[in-house]
Amino acid sequence: MTAPPLTEYVTLVSNDAFEFKVLRSAAVLAGTIKKALDPSSNFKEGATNRVTFHNINGVILEKVCEYLYYNQKHEESKDVPDFDLPPELCLELIVAADYLGV
Secondary structure, eight states, X not given: OOXXXXXXXXXXXXXXXXXXXXXXXXXXXXXXHHHHHOGGGTOHHHHHTEEEOTTOOXXXXXXHHHHHXXXXXXXXXXXXXXXXXXXXXXXXXXXXXXXXXX
């Protein structure tokens, strides 16, 4: 049986059905997403290139996606500017970051 093709983009889905198309290279910066999308893990996400988060809402997942791109952009940088976090989202973002391994 051959492994499913790795696509350039993956879909991240929130618990309130918002979908975000994200570059695979940015998405796999989060350990949980990387493991889920790994074809050798035999998770369905690796075959479908789609990860659903039953515990993360759309507002938080959107901010997570922004952070993944921000992290990818500044991966090689030494003087990285602060990432803007709205104070009202901080607690939920910390919980999501811990879950995702970011």
